Amino acid sequence: MPSEPRDETPDDPTVVVPAADAPAGPEALTPQEDAPDEDVEPPIPSEEELERTATPATVRRAPKYSAFITFGALGGMVVGLLLAVIIHPETRLVADGSGFISFLDGEGAVRTVMVVAVGIVGGFVGGALAVWADKRSKAPRLR
Template structure:
């Protein structure tokens, strides 16, 4: 390897501390964590709510309670996941206020 190629490669190597200013690092939320948390909360809340509703006196007359449990759990999970995404977007917008 010639000296010009070696000097060119060494000039491309830059320290991260020289490029990144810690005062300008943006603290954006991790959307995946928000969505997973919303989904888990939705599943737990949906199952608890649907099993409670199925076990009430009016719920015992249902012909197929499994269908109601499934649909209600899916609906509650969808709503809580969307709410978690909304909270993530709000947190992301709040992280940009100081700029």
């Protein structure tokens, strides 16, 4: 029973299949004479050609977002700690801070929450300032 002719092209695209009309033997493996030489470097352009094709470059100084966010968060933490120390309540209902994690008892818990909350807000403010500085650093035609 005759089988159908099989397609000889492989499924893998990296496999090179020689064409049917390609010469067989060692001459098929020799490089072509008209192939460019790999050792030849392109010619160096002249001053006039460089001046004709050159475009003026501009340097844009973009801010580092991580630095803005970090300093915003640290500044917010300092402000939160100062607020917690300045606005502490004078009450007897606050624990004395002798628990397992003493800085999370009583006023320590209030200070910790204030530092974290205002630190997060400060990070967002720092990020917003970075976006503002980035927009300001762009050229007027790109705004």
